[in-house]
Amino acid sequence: MTAVLAPGSTKPHHKQALGVRFSGLGRSFGSSGDRRIVLRDVTVEVKPSEILAILGTSGCGKSTLLRAAAGLDIPDSGEVLIDGTPVTGIDERCAVAFQEPRLLPWHTLQANVAIGLPKSSSASAGKAKVLELLKLVGLDAFAKHRPREVSGGMAQRTSLARALARNPGVLLLDEPFGALDALTRIKMQDLLLDIHRAQPTTVLLVTHDVDEALQLADRILVLGRGDADEPGSTIAELVTVPGARPRDRNSADLGALRSSLLSLLGVTGH
Amino acid sequence: MSAEYVTPISKEGLEATGFPVPAPAAKGNGGRTRLRGGRRVGVVLLGLIVPALILLAWHLSTASGYFRPSQLPSPASVLAAAVDLVQRGQLANHILISTQRVLLGFLIGSLLGVLAGALLGLSRIADILLTPTVGALRAVPSLAWVPLLVLWIGINEDSKVTLISIGAFFPVFTTLYLGLRHVDRNLVEAARAFGLNGVRLLTTVQLPAVVPALFSGLRLALAQSWLFLVAAELIASSMGLGFLLTDSQQTGRVDRIILAIILLAVIGKTTDALLGIAERWAVRRWA
Structure with a gap:
């Protein structure tokens, strides 16, 4: 399971990590008569190579924010800038891993990972890269298996490998470990940190799991109502997580931060 | 084996x-x-x-x-009727011409069904513009086309194959159209997120996803083709199993009528079984 990243064995095959800036982002859904504002005035700067966790209650617009960065959704107001240039559609510089693996059931894991390759890559280089990534996520022995022949955790690792195949300047993770069992989730979090250490790309991680955010993120952005009494979510809190990774899951600092984050999310008494 | x-x-x-x-x-x-x-x-x-x-x-x-x-x-006399027709060299001709008409009509009809189903299933504009019309055409009982086909095309192979094509068209069209409209949106979105669009999105995600549905449409279309064959041959023909039925009715040869019915059952079941094998393979491969 644990991918061993021997120094020098993996070429630095990612593009340079890119900074992301959300600037006055707003999004509402529904027709003009029945409009529901989901996001308002989200402005935040994410540094290259940073891991930013986006926390929030369900339905607060976490995924909408991520989808705006991927170019899968067009905001009503404001914009997303990656490396200084605005996102106008599906963006080559980003790669997404969703909550569900979303693999093509008729393809092998290898072929599914190859979907993520950038258009420009040659066939032989692409194949080598796919095999390397499958090895990285510990699935080289399952390259020829179909998604339904492997476990949920393995499918999710394949989905992660597919995102990495894109050489992303920004890696967008939409609750990628949310549907996994607790043990597999911890292993996946360690794998993500291994990958990030070897190839430090910028990561936006949407999650509803406070502990996951505390383990993985440099900073945590909490989406919520904020101070103003207006509809829609905005940045309720933006905190830097103390300590270098890997962090002790039981440290007192993190415990205090966990309590304050939970109360921001409306859970008190923990 | x-x-x-x-x-x-x-x-x-x-x-x-x-x-x-x-x-x-x-x-x-x-x-x-x-x-x-x-x-x-x-x-x-x-x-x-x-x-x-x-x-x-x-x-x-x-x-x-x-x-x-x-x-x-009796079964024996039906068998004797078969042997008699074989010796006259007629039975093979009846079977071959009917099978040829079915296969031609099935191929043409299902090909057009695939094209129309893909167009209306994938293009929202084509869907809005054409679906009411196609729905109305589907509501026309198939035999209502016969007088028009006879007048326009004449009593020949073309009009029979055309009628069979009409019969094969709608099952393929309907299953493919509905299949394409119900392709898992999450899969399509994931593929789009990785830069797939247009023809590549179609061939990588949408078409493979509807292969199983397409095959069940093809099987329905083949059954329809045999149905329409008999309709076409009953009305106007000088050869084929449908002709054997009407001709035997006029000459009072019940043994030949039963022979024709048995042949239709056996050949229809055989072609369906062959397509069923292809379907099982496709479902294993694509589902």
Whole structure:
């Protein structure tokens, strides 16, 4: 399971990590008569190579924010800038891993990972890269298996490998470990940190799991109502997580931060 | 392959006599494969029980004189009618021309069905513009086209193949159209997120996703093709199994009528079984 990243064995095959800036982002859904504002005035700067966790209650617009960065959704107001240039559609510089693996059931894991390759890559280089990534996520022995022949955790690792195949300047993770069992989730979090250490790309991680955010993120952005009494979510809190990774899951600092984050999310008494 | 067919029959024979048969699971993988092959042969054999009983009842009811030969000829006389037609060199012609008409009409109709289903299933504008029209055309009972086809195209091969094509078109069109509209949105979105669009999105995600649905549409279309063949041949033809039916009705040859019906059942079932094999392969490959 644990991918061993021997120094020098993996070429630095990612593009340079890119900074992301959300600037006055707003999004509402529904027709003009029945409009529901989901996001308002989200402005935040994410540094290259940073891991930013986006926390929030369900339905607060976490995924909408991520989808705006991927170019899968067009905001009503404001914009997303990656490396200084605005996102106008599906963006080559980003790669997404969703909550569900979303693999093509008729393809092998290898072929599914190859979907993520950038258009420009040659066939032989692409194949080598796919095999390397499958090895990285510990699935080289399952390259020829179909998604339904492997476990949920393995499918999710394949989905992660597919995102990495894109050489992303920004890696967008939409609750990628949310549907996994607790043990597999911890292993996946360690794998993500291994990958990030070897190839430090910028990561936006949407999650509803406070502990996951505390383990993985440099900073945590909490989406919520904020101070103003207006509809829609905005940045309720933006905190830097103390300590270098890997962090002790039981440290007192993190415990205090966990309590304050939970109360921001409306859970008190923990 | 031959071992798969021979072994299980004898094994089931043993079981039928109450002879203890060793559990196949103990034999490992080879034994399991053989059992599966054996099950399939067993299923086929069980499926033949009812036809065999019908044949027996048919034979007994005619041999006992319960039915007069002019009402229901015996199995033997139907067989004799078949041999007679073969010796005259007519039966093969009837079968071949009917099969040719069905296959041509099926191919043309299902090809057009695939094209139209893909267009309306994928393009929102085409869907809005054309779906009401296609729906109305589908509501026209198929035989209503016959007078028009005869006037426009004439009484020839083309009008028959056209009628069969109409019959084959709608099942393929409908299943593909609905299949494409219900392709998992999450899969399509994920593929789009990785830069797939247009033709590549179609060939990578949307078409593979509807292959199983397409094959069930094709099987329905083939059944429809045989239905429309008989309709076309009953109305105007000088050859084919449908013609054999009308011609025998006029000459009072019940034995030939029954022969034609049996042939339609056997050939129809055979073509359906062949397509069924292709469907099973496709479902394994794409589902």
